[in-house]
Amino acid sequence: MATSKTTNDDYAFWVRLAAVSSTTTALILVVIKLYAWLVTDSSAMLASTTDSILDLFASVMSIVILRFALAPADKEHTFGHGKAESLAGLVQASFVLGSAIILIFSGISRLLNPQAIVQSEVAIWVTVISIVLTLVLVAFQRYVIKRTGSIIISGDALHYQSDLLLNLGVLVAIILSQGYWLQADGVFTILVALYLVFGASQIMVQSVSQLMDSELSEEELAKIKKVIYEHDQALGIHELRTRQSGVQRFVQFHLELSDELSLLEAHGIGDELEAEICRLLAPCEVFIHHDPSSVVQNDLFKDQEHNR
Numbered sequence: 001m002a003t004s005k006t007t008n009d010d011y012a013f014w015v016r017l018a019a020v021s022s023t024t025t026a027l028i029l030v031v032i033k034l035y036a037w038l039v040t041d042s043s044a045m046l047a048s049t050t051d052s053i054l055d056l057f058a059s060v061m062s063i064v065i066l067r068f069a070l071a072p073a074d075k076e077h078t079f080g081h082g083k084a085e086s087l088a089g090l091v092q093a094s095f096v097l098g099s100a101i102i103l104i105f106s107g108i109s110r111l112l113n114p115q116a117i118v119q120s121e122v123a124i125w126v127t128v129i130s131i132v133l134t135l136v137l138v139a140f141q142r143y144v145i146k147r148t149g150s151i152i153i154s155g156d157a158l159h160y161q162s163d164l165l166l167n168l169g170v171l172v173a174i175i176l177s178q179g180y181w182l183q184a185d186g187v188f189t190i191l192v193a194l195y196l197v198f199g200a201s202q203i204m205v206q207s208v209s210q211l212m213d214s215e216l217s218e219e220e221l222a223k224i225k226k227v228i229y230e231h232d233q234a235l236g237i238h239e240l241r242t243r244q245s246g247v248q249r250f251v252q253f254h255l256e257l258s259d260e261l262s263l264l265e266a267h268g269i270g271d272e273l274e275a276e277i278c279r280l281l282a283p284c285e286v287f288i289h290h291d292p293s294s295v296v297q298n299d300l301f302k303d304q305e306h307n308r
Contacts, residue, residue: 011148011283018144018153019059022160025137026056029130029163036126042117042177043110044170047103047189048130051166055159058095061088089207092155093200096162100196103166107189114182120174127171134164154206158199166192216242216249220281224251227276233257233269235293251277252287259292266290 033049036042117123141157144150169188176184215221221242228234236256243250255273257266267290274286 011150014144014148015150015153018141018150019156021140022137022156023056023059025133025160026052026059028133030056032126032129036123039119040117040123040174042123042170042174042185043106044166044173044185044189045117045123045126047106047192048127048163048166048170050102050106051099051159051163054095054099055163058092058159059156061091086207088152089155089203092152092159093203093207096155096158096196096200096203100193100200103189103193103196107186107193110186110189111183112186114177114185116179116182117174117177117185120178123174124171127167127174131164131167131171134160134167138164155203158203162192162196162199165195216244216251216281220249223280224253224277227280228253228255228273231269231273233261234273236296238291238296239289249281249284250287251281251284252289254289254291254296256291256293256296259294 029052030049033045033052037045037049138157138160141153141160144153145157166189169192173184173188216224221240224240224242225237228237234255235258237253238256240251240253242252255270257269261269270288270290274288277286278284
């Protein structure tokens, strides 16, 4: 279990660092975008500011929820608090959808009432700074996601990836709105909103999947079976069940062993399989029920007779 604890500590460190980084970046973006909107009166800049405010709120909530999700198991929650992360993913996706709705209304309004953007140089510089800050943050978040597979950071990264597209759209819209294409301000706002809706739906599906205790992926199930079937004394398995809660994976199965093995030998085989599965899927908890092969065969025979 030492490996699992080390992995949990590593996961907690990177996820917390990513959450704090996104909150700090969001705060900076809100301040500079709010200033740019007040100066320019750009619809796209207002939409970008609104989106960043929602991102800031979502990032702060991520930090709060992570305190629960990363807490160790206790008497009331013996399987840990990992599902709080999936709940956070749903909350973040809701914020993304709310942001998308605001952007759509703002974009439609500017399409119906197009106008040139005043003091466009201020909006351009603020947008360029926002793009640079967001690029750095997204690169770091992708590193953390690759390292941890965290749903909550995946949801947070979606915000800032959409921000990146939004900022690029704002930059193009500001330039085109200077007498070239006044409707560009609204068109780019609506396009980004549609992207937000698509991304939010993906985060929701992933979060609901974990909350409903869906099986691990086919690749992970194949790893588990490979470990078991490659062991010389393992005759087979049945009733394999798996699920994931946050970063923690849970695996349970009935292990079929020879009748001739002593209890101590069977226990040793189970420990070997548990250690190898935990190494491949850490952090992971494995629960093994040892079955003598004759008992399994008798049960199968009874089932066959019952089905006739």
